[in-house]
Amino acid sequence: MSGTWQCSPAELEVHLGFRESNPQSKHAEFLGPPFLTVCCLLPSFSRLDMDRFLMRNVTKGTTTVKRKKSLDNDDDVETAEDTETMQRSQKISKKNNFDDENEPQTERIETLCQTFSEILTTDLVWKKVIKSNLDLSHTILFSKGIANTVMELLEEEVVYFTGDLAKVQVFGRWHNIPRKQATYGDPGLTYKYSGKETPGRAWPPVVKAVRDLVNRVTGYHYNFVLINRYKDGQDKMGEHKDDERELHPDTPIASLSLGQTRDFYFRHQDTRPPKKLNIDKVQMPLHHGTLLLMNPPTNRYWYHALPPRATAKGVRVNLTFRKVVPAAASSSSNNKQ
Numbered sequence: 001m002s003g004t005w006q007c008s009p010a011e012l013e014v015h016l017g018f019r020e021s022n023p024q025s026k027h028a029e030f031l032g033p034p035f036l037t038v039c040c041l042l043p044s045f046s047r048l049d050m051d052r053f054l055m056r057n058v059t060k061g062t063t064t065v066k067r068k069k070s071l072d073n074d075d076d077v078e079t080a081e082d083t084e085t086m087q088r089s090q091k092i093s094k095k096n097n098f099d100d101e102n103e104p105q106t107e108r109i110e111t112l113c114q115t116f117s118e119i120l121t122t123d124l125v126w127k128k129v130i131k132s133n134l135d136l137s138h139t140i141l142f143s144k145g146i147a148n149t150v151m152e153l154l155e156e157e158v159v160y161f162t163g164d165l166a167k168v169q170v171f172g173r174w175h176n177i178p179r180k181q182a183t184y185g186d187p188g189l190t191y192k193y194s195g196k197e198t199p200g201r202a203w204p205p206v207v208k209a210v211r212d213l214v215n216r217v218t219g220y221h222y223n224f225v226l227i228n229r230y231k232d233g234q235d236k237m238g239e240h241k242d243d244e245r246e247l248h249p250d251t252p253i254a255s256l257s258l259g260q261t262r263d264f265y266f267r268h269q270d271t272r273p274p275k276k277l278n279i280d281k282v283q284m285p286l287h288h289g290t291l292l293l294m295n296p297p298t299n300r301y302w303y304h305a306l307p308p309r310a311t312a313k314g315v316r317v318n319l320t321f322r323k324v325v326p327a328a329a330s331s332s333s334n335n336k337q
């Protein structure tokens, strides 16, 4: 069955969460067509093979700009963007000493929380997309005005990774990840994806406020977020599944999009060799203020990606809220096969 329809939150709950994730399923972060081709040729790569294949020796680091290899040659370069990120990080860290009273900031967050409290779960219109183990629900969570404010605050508060956590190693060469990333989470939590362990840093007020709202409207309890920032249409996300073992199997990934509308697509794993099944891709534009739930078992069977778009000129910020299970997290890092 395929198609979209509207349903109430109560009906929606019936669709949410009761399936297991597959620890053996494949996971990859692709940087472009050559790597996609490699994956198509090697469909039986295990997740660990793929992790090894794509990323090695990535260590923790958040705000230190280190010597960086350029994509095009082996010269060490420190990009203007790095310097800008570093300066912004320092400024933000100073400004957002979250233990201190920062009156204007506090007031803005209070106003935002008040605005959020007026968003009623019963007012949200959810649409569904269902197809061959794909199960998506999406709604417009924010009006344009609220989405603008949230985006503005995120641009001020989020501190994106630099250094090793902003890079990926492919065939022995370091590449900048083609977007900016940041993670936040409950104390002590880490999340390992694409071969990297990322820290759950303390929630900045605006991210926490958004998380609390997402928890309320979905009925789930998210404890971790991955934030991706795409400066324009050149920035992208390669095909991958979010099927890490440390993710709670019954909790959908909740993806909030802000800023530039970008196309997002899903591709069934069996459209790849050797099966090459004829299952259509599912593509949807993700607009400013859209909340998308990737319900189980979507991430067991379907890859998703955000391809580059030459015509997309604006910044896009996406927050994927996740539920990380701490015990499974420690066993998964020990038991990788």
Ligand SMILES: O=C(O)CCC(=O)C(=O)O
Pocket: 226, 228, 237, 242, 255, 257, 264, 286, 304, 305, 306, 318, 320
């Ligand atoms: O930016 C997006 O919408 C994609 C995010 C995503 O695929 C992820 O965080 O796993």
